[in-house]
Amino acid sequence: MAEEIIGNVYDIQKFSVHDGPGIRTTVFLKGCPLRCLWCHSPESQRFESDLAFMEMKCIGLEVCGLCVKACGQGAISAGEKKKSLTEDKEITVPVVDRARCVTCLKCAEACPSGALYDPKKPMTVEEVFTAAAKDKKYYDKSGGGVTVSGGEPMSQFPFTLALAKRCREAGITVALDTTGFAPTERFLEILPYVDLFLYDLKHMDSKSHRNLTGVPNDLILENARVLTKAGGRFQVRFPMIPKLNATPENIRATAEFCVEIQDGIDVVQLLPYHKFGATKYERLGIPYRLTNVEPPSDEFMQETLQLFQGMGLKAMIH
Ligand code: SF4
Ligand code: SF4
Numbered sequence: 001m002a003e004e005i006i007g008n009v010y011d012i013q014k015f016s017v018h019d020g021p022g023i024r025t026t027v028f029l030k031g032c033p034l035r036c037l038w039c040h041s042p043e044s045q046r047f048e049s050d051l052a053f054m055e056m057k058c059i060g061l062e063v064c065g066l067c068v069k070a071c072g073q074g075a076i077s078a079g080e081k082k083k084s085l086t087e088d089k090e091i092t093v094p095v096v097d098r099a100r101c102v103t104c105l106k107c108a109e110a111c112p113s114g115a116l117y118d119p120k121k122p123m124t125v126e127e128v129f130t131a132a133a134k135d136k137k138y139y140d141k142s143g144g145g146v147t148v149s150g151g152e153p154m155s156q157f158p159f160t161l162a163l164a165k166r167c168r169e170a171g172i173t174v175a176l177d178t179t180g181f182a183p184t185e186r187f188l189e190i191l192p193y194v195d196l197f198l199y200d201l202k203h204m205d206s207k208s209h210r211n212l213t214g215v216p217n218d219l220i221l222e223n224a225r226v227l228t229k230a231g232g233r234f235q236v237r238f239p240m241i242p243k244l245n246a247t248p249e250n251i252r253a254t255a256e257f258c259v260e261i262q263d264g265i266d267v268v269q270l271l272p273y274h275k276f277g278a279t280k281y282e283r284l285g286i287p288y289r290l291t292n293v294e295p296p297s298d299e300f301m302q303e304t305l306q307l308f309q310g311m312g313l314k315a316m317i318h
Contacts, residue, residue, distance in 0.1 A: 002166075007159030008227040010119040010151070011044055012131055015138070018318070020175035020196055020235065022144025025132040029160070030120050033242030034179050034212040038293075040277025042284050043119040044151040048121055051103050053096060055116035057228045060084065060091025068111035075100035080094060098285040118314065124161045133170060143273055145173030155192075164193035175235075178222035179213075187223050189317065191232055196266070199224060200237045203245045204253035213242055221257065228264030234267055235316075240304065241273045242296050251304055255311050268308055269318040272296050273308050 011028040013019075019026045031047030042287070043050060059080055061068065068076045079095030098105075108116040132146045138147045146167050147222035153160040153176060164174045177198040201224075202217070203209040209217035218287050228234070238254055240246040258268050281288040301317050 002162040004123045005125050005159050005162050007125065007128065007156050008047065009121045009128065010122045014135060016147065019147040019149060019177060020198060022142035023135070023138040024144040024147050025135055025161070026149050027132065028145040029148065029150045029153045029156050031155050032153060032179070033215060034152065036213055037244065037289055038239060038273055040280070042277070042281050042286050049103055049105060050284055051105060051108060051146065051275065052098065052119055053115050054115050054283055055093050056080070056085050057113045059113050061094060062091060064112065066110040066112065067107035067116055070106040071080055073100045074107065076107060076240040077208070082092055096285060100117055102179055116282055125159060125166055128163055129166045131156060132167070133172065136172060139172055140166070145175065146196070147177055147234055149177035152179050152181065154178055157182070158188050160202055161190050161193070164190055168193045179217055180223045183225055184226055188230060191227065192228055195233065197227065197232055197234050198237060199234050200239060201254050201257065201278045202239060204250055204257060214287045224261050228261040232264055234261070234264045238268065238272055238274065239271045240296055242293055244293070246296055251307065255308050255313065258308070259311055265313070268313050268315040270301060270308070270315060270316050272301050290300050
C-alpha cells in the first residue's frame with residue numbers, strides 16, 4: 001500500500017509561513033545530493049542517521065551520565081561546566097569525540113532528556129498525512145497547504161509522490177521545495193500533484209555551481225524549462241551569498257534565466273544570506289565553513305530587487 005511507504009523525516013513544522021503561500025505544514029525529509037556551502041540545516045544533508053547533541057537539554061553528568069556508560073567506544077567524556085538552564089547551579093555537560101564515534105546511537109537511546117538524538121525519524125505516508133491533515137481548516141482559510149521540503153524530497157521519490165497524491169485526494173494543496181536535482185521524468189510524474197515548486201537557483205555557471213554545491217546545474221536548469229513548458233508553477237528562490245553567487249554577473253544571469261521561464265513564475269524571492277544555521281553545525285560536530293561571509297546590506301538587496309523588477313519580473317526580498 002502506498003500509505004505504508006516509509007520516508008525519513010527530520011522535522012514537521014506546523015503553522016509555517018515561509019515555505020509557500022498561506023499557513024502550511026512543512027515536512028522536512030532527510031538526505032540531499034547537494035552540499036551547499038551555506039546550507040542552514042546540516043541535519044538534512046546525510047541520508048543516514050546522525051548523532052546530534054543539544055547541549056541546553058542536558059541535565060548534567062553529576063545527576064545522569066547515562067550516555068558515558070552507554071558508549072562502548074569511549075567517545076563521550078566530561079566537557080565544560082555550564083550554567084544549568086533549569087536550576088540555579090552549574091552542571092558538567094558531556095563532549096563527544098567525533099573521531100571515535102561510530103554513530104551506533106546507544107547514547108541517544110539512553111539519554112533521558114533528548115539532549116542526544118538522531119534527527120532521522122522514519123514515518124509512513126499515512127502518519128505524515130494524518131499529522132498534516134489536522135490543520136486543513138487553516139489551509140483552507142489562508143490559501144495554504146503542505147510543503148514537502150528537505151534535504152531533497154525528490155531523493156525519496158516514492159514517499160514524496162505518495163504523500164503528494166494523498167494530499168491531493170484530500171483537497172490539500174502541495175508545494176515541493178526542491179533543488180531541482182532529480183531525473184526529469186520523476187518531476188513530470190509528480191507534476192500533476194504539485195501546485196507550486198519552490199525552486200532554488202544557486203549559480204548560473206555550471207562549474208561555479210559545482211564548486212558551491214557539489215553538483216553541476218545543467219539538469220536543474222533543464223528541469224525548470226521542461227516543467228515550465230508542462231504547466232508547472234514556480235516560486236524561484238535565489239539565496240544571495242556575498243562573493244560566492246551574489247556577484248553582478250551571476251545576479252544578471254539569474255534574472256535573465258528567470259525571464260526565460262517567466263511564464264511559470266509566480267514570484268522570485270531574493271533570500272539574503274544569514275548565519276542562523278551555524279549553531280546546528282555545532283550540534284553535529286561539523287565545522288561551519290562560511291565563517292568569513294557576512295550577510296549582504298539592505299542597500300545591496302534593494303538594488304538587486306530593482307534589477308529583477310526592472311526586467312519585468314515579480315520579485316521580493318524574503
Ligand atoms: S553514537 Fe557515538 S558517542 Fe553515542 S554511543 Fe555510539 S559511538 Fe558512542
Ligand atoms: S544522557 Fe543525556 S541528559 Fe544524561 S548526561 Fe548524557 S546528554 Fe546529558
